[in-house]
Each structure stands twice: as structure tokens, then as C-alpha cells.
Amino acid sequence: MADRANAITMVADDWSGGVHPYAISHKKLGMWLFILSDSLTFSALLVGYSYVRVAARVWPTPFHFLPSVVTATLMTLVLLSSSLTMVMAVGAAKQGDRKKTTRYLLLTILFGLAFVVLHLNEWMGLIREGMRLSSNPWGSPLFGATFFSLTGLHMTHVISGVIYLGFVASNFSRGRSKPDDVEVSGLYWHFVDLVWMFIFPLVYLLSVKG
Amino acid sequence: MSDQTTGTLTDAHEGGNRLYFVVWGVLLVLTAVEVLLAYVQAFSVGGMLSILMVLSLVKAVLIIAYFMHLRFERSTLVWSLVPAVVVIALLAVFFPDGVRALELAVRQP
Numbered sequence: 001m002a003d004r005a006n007a008i009t010m011v012a013d014d015w016s017g018g019v020h021p022y023a024i025s026h027k028k029l030g031m032w033l034f035i036l037s038d039s040l041t042f043s044a045l046l047v048g049y050s051y052v053r054v055a056a057r058v059w060p061t062p063f064h065f066l067p068s069v070v071t072a073t074l075m076t077l078v079l080l081s082s083s084l085t086m087v088m089a090v091g092a093a094k095q096g097d098r099k100k101t102t103r104y105l106l107l108t109i110l111f112g113l114a115f116v117v118l119h120l121n122e123w124m125g126l127i128r129e130g131m132r133l134s135s136n137p138w139g140s141p142l143f144g145a146t147f148f149s150l151t152g153l154h155m156t157h158v159i160s161g162v163i164y165l166g167f168v169a170s171n172f173s174r175g176r177s178k179p180d181d182v183e184v185s186g187l188y189w190h191f192v193d194l195v196w197m198f199i200f201p202l203v204y205l206l207s208v209k210g
Numbered sequence: 211m212s213d214q215t216t217g218t219l220t221d222a223h224e225g226g227n228r229l230y231f232v233v234w235g236v237l238l239v240l241t242a243v244e245v246l247l248a249y250v251q252a253f254s255v256g257g258m259l260s261i262l263m264v265l266s267l268v269k270a271v272l273i274i275a276y277f278m279h280l281r282f283e284r285s286t287l288v289w290s291l292v293p294a295v296v297v298i299a300l301l302a303v304f305f306p307d308g309v310r311a312l313e314l315a316v317r318q319p
Contacts, residue, residue: 011286012211014286020232021284021286022283022284022286022287022290023283023284023286024287026284032291036291036294039294039298040297040298042300043301044301047301047304048304050305050308051304051305051307051308052308054305054308054309054312055307055308055309055312055313056312063247065249069245069249073241073245076241077238077241080237080241081234082233083234083273083277084230084231084234086277087227087230087276087277088227088230091226091227091230097280112218115299183279186277186278187278187279188229190273190274190277191278193273193277194270194273194274194278197266197270197273198266198270199270200241201246201262201263201265201266202246202262205244205245205247205248205258205262206248206255206258206259206262208248208249208251210251
């Protein structure tokens with residue numbers, strides 16, 4: 001009973017104003033809110049893709065294990081590694097090591113660019129095989145529209161992330177931004193990685209050419 | 211308030227980079243399992259979908275908890291994010307209609 005009363009007082013203290021109930025900075029809370037809304041956007045696109053797949057009689061499965069799935073696996077590896085270098089950058093920023101932070105951020109940017117190059121190469125391959133937004137040689141014409149909008153939006157996020165991290169790296173290396181800014185940019189970057197963890201199995205691994 | 215924030219952050223980073231390497235390793239292993247399953251093609255599309263979604267959810271939780279640091283934040287923040295998961299799960303309401311559309315399409319001449 002005393003515990004319960006205590007807990008109620010604690011909650012009341014948190015939410016009655018004058019304190020930060022989440023104990024994080026405003027920028028970080030803002031990024032979490034952005035991630036919240038962006039996760040709904042991506043979920044809608046993924047569900048849209050899955051819906052038209054369920055509702056289609058012939059859904060294309062154009063991805064040969066070699067090279068498409070291997071390339072996509074490599075892209076996953078690149079993105080996961082970029083997340084690792086990103087947490088390293090945040091750790092270095094917390095310790096106040098400007099040089100190390102910048103180096104890790106540049107490494108993260110490099111991984112991000114590698115992902116974009118690999119993905120564009122994948123896109124060009126599909127386009128060469130005759131895949132378009134409204135038609136493709138294999139089956140339901142909706143495949144192109146849903147595939148390109150889903151992976152295209154993700155690629156846009158990666159490209160924006162590379163630009164964002166570029167700004168953060170250049171500012172942090174000159175002492176113009178705080179460790180917290182690096183951490184907030186890290187949240188965004190990990191989210192982009194997180195989304196790919198669903199696109200990769202749902203789009204690639206479930207559509208391997210049998 | 212500010213000392214509380216920095217307090218949480220130093221606690222979390224004290225484990226250091228080893229924890230992050232372990233999480234990265236586990237994520238790579240889970241990815242390898244997924245790719246292997248796609249290579250051997252031992253399951254039907256439905257079975258494959260279930261297994262892949264479970265593995266992906268585990269990966270997502272690992273990324274959110276450790277890379278995005280949520281495990282070391284206050285539970286207030288965690289509970290504020292949970293409704294989004296519920297809303298995303300609600301999107302599944304469309305799938306029965308997808309199957310129905312397929313049946314309608316099949317009956318057409």
C-alpha cells in the first residue's frame with residue numbers, strides 16, 4: 001500500500017510540470033517523435049506491399065539467389081556495420097574525443113554511400129530486365145509500383161541520413177555541436193537500419209526465384 | 211534534471227564497445243540464418259513468412275534496445291512508444307480483404 005502511494009506520488013511528480021518526465025533533451029524527444037511518425041509511414045508501405053502481394057494471382061519473384069539476394073545480404077551487412085560505427089561515434093562524442101568521433105562518423109557515411117551504390121545497381125539490374133513502375137515481365141504490374149516506392153523511400157532516407165551525418169560531422173569536428181547532437185543523429189541512422197531489417201526479408205528473401 | 215540525464219548516459223556507456231560488438235554479432239548471425247533459410251527453400255511461403263517475421267522482430271528489438279539506447283532510458287519513454295506498435299499491428303486488419311479480392315479475381319472469366 002505504501003509502495004503504491006509512493007508510486008502515485010512519483011508519477012504525479014513527473015507529470016505535474018517543472019521537470020522533464022522523460023529525462024532526455026528536447027532534441028532527442030523530438031527525434032523520437034519523428035521516428036514514431038516515420039515508422040507508421042514505413043509500416044503502411046510494407047503492409048501495402050504485402051496486401052497487394054496477397055491479393056495478386058501471380059506475384060513476381062524475380063530475385064535470383066545470385067546475384068540479387070547476395071547483394072541484398074551485403075547491403076544488410078553494410079547497414080548493420082554502419083550502425084556499429086555510429087554507436088562508436090556516439091561513444092567517442094560522449095568522451096569528448098572530437099577526432100575519433102569525426103572518423104567514426106565518416107566511416108558511417110561511407111557505409112551509407114556503399115549501401116546506396118549497391119542498391120542503385122540492384123535497381124538498374126531490375127530496370128534492364130524490363131521492370132517498370134506500372135509493368136514488369138513476370139506478373140502483377142503492382143509489383144513495380146510497390147517495390148520502387150518502398151525501397152525508394154528507404155533509399156531517400158539513407159541519402160538524407162548521409163547528408164545529415166555530414167553536417168553533424170563537420171559541425172562536431174569544429175566544436176560547433178554537442179555530443180547530444182551526435183546521439184540524436186544516431187537515433188535517425190539506426191531507425192533507417194531498423195526499417196531495412198523488415199524490407200530485406202519481406203521483399204527479397206520471400207521473393208527468391210524458385 | 212540535467213544531472214539525471216548525464217547519469218543515465220554514463221551508466222549505459224560504461225559497458226563500453228564490447229556490448230555493441232556483441233549485439234552487432236548477434237544481428238549478423240540472425241541475418242545469416244534468414245539468408246540460409248531463403249537458400250534452402252525448405253518452407254512454404256507462409257511458414258517462411260512467420261519465421262522471418264519473428265527473426266526480424268528480434269533484430270528490431272535488439273537495435274532499438276541497444277543501438278538506439280532505449281533499454282537505458284526511463285520506462286516513461288518506453289511506454290510512450292508502445293502505442294505505435296499497437297497501431298502498426300492494427301494495420302493487419304486489411305489482410306482478410308486482400309484474400310477476398312483474390313477470390314473475386316479468380317471467379318472472373
